[in-house]
Amino acid sequence: MKNLIDNIKGWDTKKKLVFLTLLVIAISAVILLITWAQAPTYQVLYTNLQPQDAGAIVAKLQEMKVPYKTNATSILVPAEKVYDLRLQLASMGLPRGGGVGFEIFDKVGFGTTEFVQKINLKRALQGELARTIRSLQEVEDCRVHLSIPEKSIFVTDEEPASASVLVKLYPGVKLNKKQIVGITHLVASAVEGLEPENVTVVDDRGNVLSTKEDEVAMLTTSQLEYQQAVERDLEKRVISILEPVVGKGKVRAKARVNIDFTKVEETKEFFDPDGQVVRSEQKLIEQKNTPSAQGVPGVQSNLPGKKTTRAGSLSTGSVKQTQTINYEISKVVSHVVSPVGKIKKLSIAVIVDGKYIKDKSGKEKYIPRSEEEIASYEDLIKKAVGFSEERGDEIKVLNMPFRTEKAEFAEKASSDYTRYIIPAARYGTILILSLLAFFFLIRPLMSYLKAQPKRMPPAAQPAPQTAVAAQELEGARPVKKLPPADEVIEWARNNPQVAANIIRKWMEED
16 A cells, blocks of 8 residues: 555656546446445336326425426336335325315305305216226226206106216227226216216217117127136136146147027926816705695684595605816926026037157157047046037047247246346446446556656766767667766756757657
């Protein structure tokens, strides 16, 4: 260290300035690189905010003394604070999503009229509905307009409520029918007296998204989703039953299912003529006998003590018999509802990878699977998916070579190393800049500073002036022992021509 300081003291003014400049540049570069390496990485806190929300959030960040950056569409904060700040701002009710919601009633004046209250209620409903719809991933912005007529004392004169919804979607996305129906019913359910058919949903390009056929379309969409779910379930069954046998990642399966969504209801009534049962029986029998008068009518026959002669007795009578029997015939009534979503036919295609062995050279060789193995795999699949020949089901198993383990490993490795790319790029840039600065700036300057200064021309003693001049003119090297400076100056004054020749020779050599 002492030698270094002594060397620096022996430098001339030019070298000292160069060294000082180099030292300042090196210190500044180190400070800048350390600051840049330790600088926080900024991520998006919120994007595409309404001006009111953006201003309120920036004010809160300034109040919380959180560093932030802004651009045309986003507010950025340090990456490690993104989620904490979102939670804190959410607890403060930010962002509000543009417009006003029910917070409009937080400050109500004492003299607020009923008309103003109704207007505020309408504004609050519109704002809250817009915020709710904006929470969908596909929706960038939303506006809701409600038309709520005044209630009339005459029911026949009442006009129905209506609503219009304007949605601005993110580029490249669109709402499916199910989501449109969901938005329609959401708005209709939030407003009293509003029917779903009176809600119109329009996108930012003016396309009407809600139509009368939405319910039918939603049903069709549900059927398609159900069919896809059944196909995925069958594919998982095939893969799960074959992977333990052939190896993980060595099975590919695709299923195609034909499903009958027809809803059939059938009522049948059967009568059994042989199954007769007496339900009721009624029997009525009438019989009547009445005796007739005998003898001679008159006074003589009724006098006391008078014997009358009896003639033959006569009698009358009647018999009536009625019988009613009611029979009950057995009857069977059946109401049959056929299941909706019944599988009419299924087709499954399966590809199975072969085996691989290494030869003596270390290369892998593909060996296809035998026909017996393929047949056994096909039987397993039939048992797993419920194969039915009556339906005409088809299952095909093929053996083809494909290597997925390496690809999956490469994909997994790439995903694992993705998070290290940015830090590696940052520190790699620092290393490259440091090397460039060392080789093209620091090293040349250090070489310049280490260069020895040119020595003074050797001078001889005053007596042998001619001999010294002769040696220099002949190209001889200067003597190692240098005379004092005052003697050299004196000799140069006395021999100007010789001194000039010596200096010219030195300059030509340089």
